[in-house]
Ligand SMILES: Nc1ncnc2c1ncn2[C@@H]1O[C@H](COP(=O)(O)OP(=O)(O)OP(=O)(O)O)[C@@H](O)[C@H]1O
């Protein structure tokens with residue numbers, strides 16, 4: 001059996017991907033499939049932190065046009081990531097791996113507050129740690145959160161599990177002639193203004209030499225395949 005390429009990673013899950021064809025909320029069959037994939041990765045002995053987006057519920061920039069300020073809209077977005085995290089925690093536990101949620105937004109009656117040491121202790125205890133509430137600050141995204149947590153928790157890569165099978169020369173959902181990259185640097189991604197992740201996330205990855213692997217979560221077993229160095233993906237690294 002092939003060994004895992006990485007010993008400790010952050011898996012960044014797209015919130016939008018959890019919604020399935022409904023486009024909003026959570027499709028439970030998709031959550032179960034993703035949880036099974038995460039548990040399979042955990043059984044390989046890989047240490048896992050999970051960051052999930054909130055795009056299936058709220059994105060701050062979208063709701064802020066509808067009568068709330070941008071910081072309030074972003075708070076709604078961060079709370080959306082907490083809801084997705086709790087759904088995932090339950091599904092991962094049900095599928096057989098111990099999981100705990102830490103939130104960067106203090107919610108003491110819901111889950112523990114994020115601290116680096118608490119997260120490291122939980123990982124050392126063999127738990128999958130779900131890092132909810134983004135960075136805890138408005139004007140950021142969960143892609144940036146994923147790279148930030150990967151750097152501070154001594155991870156070797158960010159696995160960006162999304163609804164496209166890699167990074168393209170343009171958004172493949174908008175431009176059918178877009179060309180897919182097997183590999184590119186974060187500098188190239190920024191210079192070409194590729195919107196698969198935000199510039200802050202790419203800049204942080206570049207400064208910290210943190211590889212980002214972009215792949216589709218729609219394929220069953222996709223996380224395990226990437227961890228074995230297989231599967232269809234784009235590697236963003238210098
Ligand atoms: N150059 C590009 N290459 C690949 N995908 C691109 C590109 N430009 C834009 N995209 C789009 O980026 C999106 C990434 O989506 P994803 O859902 O992972 O975003 P997110 O903001 O991290 O998560 P959430 O859905 O929770 O908001 C894809 O849906 C894809 O259509």
Ligand SMILES: O=c1ccn([C@@H]2O[C@H](COP(=O)(O)O)[C@@H](O)[C@H]2O)c(=O)[nH]1
Nearest residue numbers: 053054060074077078134135140141142
């Ligand atoms: O650090 C953060 C992370 C996220 N937000 C807000 O949450 C939503 C959902 O996150 P996505 O990465 O877009 O899925 C985001 O649009 C922001 O509004 C935040 O404010 N700070």
